[in-house]
Amino acid sequence: MKFSLALTAAALFASASAFTIKFDNKCSYAVWPAIGKAPNGQPDPSVAHGAKLAAGKSISWSVADTQIGIRAWGRTGCADNGTGCKTGGCNGGMVCTDGGITAGVILSEYGYADFGAQYGGKRISWDLSHVDSSINLATGLHASDGQSVRCASGNCPANQAYNSATDYAADRNSPLGATFTHTFCA
């Protein structure tokens, strides 16, 4: 009995210890999704993922709930190996070594936040942002708790994405362990 209780506790802990970033490619062409980490603009290659994603396909990666400074974006017009991208390229090729700080395109951002027990407790704070960056892909971001935002060229209200560093109305937050679907050509 004790053993099975311990297993249940471990399973519950595991299911709540990471959130998921899922990329959904609704474009008619391949996009190269990337995830990096750069809290306060300082690249930390300990969290880095990248792949080529064909039209109509999706791919998911999990990230520990306690991570901060996580960003995710799409690269276009790359060589198969992730180099030479027309938009969103990084240092490192398929898997970026610079946390995406050189990518220069719209990205989704995620970070652990403790709002305090009376204000929702431990959550994942998230948003879309294109501060000082181009909107290379119409981008949607949907959380598994039902919230979603969208930003496209010519249609990107300040409550959907950070256009400037003070667009706090773009901020969202969701429970630990949530799944975030970042859609290209949304």
Ligand SMILES: *[C@@H]1O[C@H](CO)[C@@H](O)[C@H](O)[C@H]1NC(C)=O
């Ligand atoms: C990636 O592909 C390009 C284009 O085919 C090639 O020029 C380059 O050498 C490749 N880079 C690596 C690291 O394989």
